[in-house]
Amino acid sequence: MKSKRHLVSLAALSAVAVLSLSACAGGGSTGGSTNASGNYNISFIQGVAGDEFYISMQCGAEAEAKKLGVTLNTQGPAKFDPTLQKPIVDSVVASNPSAILVAPTDVTAMQAPLKAAASAGIKVVLVDTTVDDPSFATASIASDNTGGGKSAFDAIKQLNPNGGKVLIMATDPGISTTDARIAGFEESIKADSSFNYIGVQYSHNDPAEAARLMTAALAKDPDIVGVFATNTFAAEGTATGVRQAGKQDTVKIAGFDAGPAQVQDLRDGTISALVAQQPALIGADGVDAAVAALKGETVTKNTQTGFQVLTLENIDTTGKDYVYKSSC
Numbered sequence: 001m002k003s004k005r006h007l008v009s010l011a012a013l014s015a016v017a018v019l020s021l022s023a024c025a026g027g028g029s030t031g032g033s034t035n036a037s038g039n040y041n042i043s044f045i046q047g048v049a050g051d052e053f054y055i056s057m058q059c060g061a062e063a064e065a066k067k068l069g070v071t072l073n074t075q076g077p078a079k080f081d082p083t084l085q086k087p088i089v090d091s092v093v094a095s096n097p098s099a100i101l102v103a104p105t106d107v108t109a110m111q112a113p114l115k116a117a118a119s120a121g122i123k124v125v126l127v128d129t130t131v132d133d134p135s136f137a138t139a140s141i142a143s144d145n146t147g148g149g150k151s152a153f154d155a156i157k158q159l160n161p162n163g164g165k166v167l168i169m170a171t172d173p174g175i176s177t178t179d180a181r182i183a184g185f186e187e188s189i190k191a192d193s194s195f196n197y198i199g200v201q202y203s204h205n206d207p208a209e210a211a212r213l214m215t216a217a218l219a220k221d222p223d224i225v226g227v228f229a230t231n232t233f234a235a236e237g238t239a240t241g242v243r244q245a246g247k248q249d250t251v252k253i254a255g256f257d258a259g260p261a262q263v264q265d266l267r268d269g270t271i272s273a274l275v276a277q278q279p280a281l282i283g284a285d286g287v288d289a290a291v292a293a294l295k296g297e298t299v300t301k302n303t304q305t306g307f308q309v310l311t312l313e314n315i316d317t318t319g320k321d322y323v324y325k326s327s328c
């Protein structure tokens with residue numbers, strides 16, 4: 001059943017901005033390897049296969065590749081795990097594409113394999129996530145993850161104006177995006193003395209683990225009033241845990257991402273707000289950056305894409321185009 005309290009206007013929390021940070025880099029040498037038809041050949045390596053965020057990014061990248069007349073192929077590991085992503089990167093590098101678009105699954109573990117790709121003369125464009133030292137990369141394109149974390153706190157505060165106990169359900173430490181979301185959320189909550197922040201739980205990108213952790217957290221702290229779930233899978237599991245505890249009217253969940261399952265949870269009233277990214281735009285910008293670099297044109301080194309806070313109030317109007325796709 002939908003709670004009226006979920007209808008509180010959160011429109012003011014929405015922020016859509018696409019801003020290109022000003023540092024520009026020369027495109028470097030022209031050329032790059034081409035395929036048999038003489039086209040540039042781009043490989044997109046997702047953070048994990050089957051995640052609607054990366055599927056939507058693939059859709060945006062494919063559409064842009066078609067427009068520009070370049071070839072794009074996509075693959076991703078079965079789990080968001082550097083031990084599974086590294087062999088994919090290594091075999092893609094061995095196939096010598098013109099460029100790689102990649103969402104590194106760990107800031108440290110993916111540093112050397114991606115630097116090696118760039119050293120082999122392949123243009124490397126980081127999409128979504130990054131690594132400890134991305135200086136080898138042609139370009140980096142990512143959401144305003146810190147700002148999204150702050151907006152998630154604003155959403156929880158608006159639904160709990162008197163404050164209360166709040167936790168974060170995250171994935172794993174060492175992922176640049178979710179770490180930045182946590183940092184943004186923590187900065188806001190620590191500055192508000194009406195809230196009692198009880199810390200981060202790591203669910204390893206596994207909804208079943210997030211549900212288990214959430215159930216345990218509610219057994220220990222039944223007075224939790226809010227949870228920030230830092231991505232699709234954390235949000236899905238958090239919603240399940242809260243539902244199983246019968247606490248959906250008292251625990252307000254703000255989740256990052258807007259896959260179809262999260263949007264259904266928003267409609268059901270289990271989730272109150274979703275911070276939707278623009279994955280298709282990130283994919284399209286990534287292809288543009290790779291092709292510009294291959295042509296020796298000037299490339300914007302860092303691009304930050306915006307986000308939109310989705311609620312029951314805007315999901316069928318201004319928010320509807322932000323819902324991620326399950327297929328292109």
Ligand code: T6T
Binds near residue numbers: 047053128230233
């Ligand atoms: O939140 C996105 C992405 O931005 C993050 O880096 C990893 O998780 C997602 O793919 C959602 O599942």
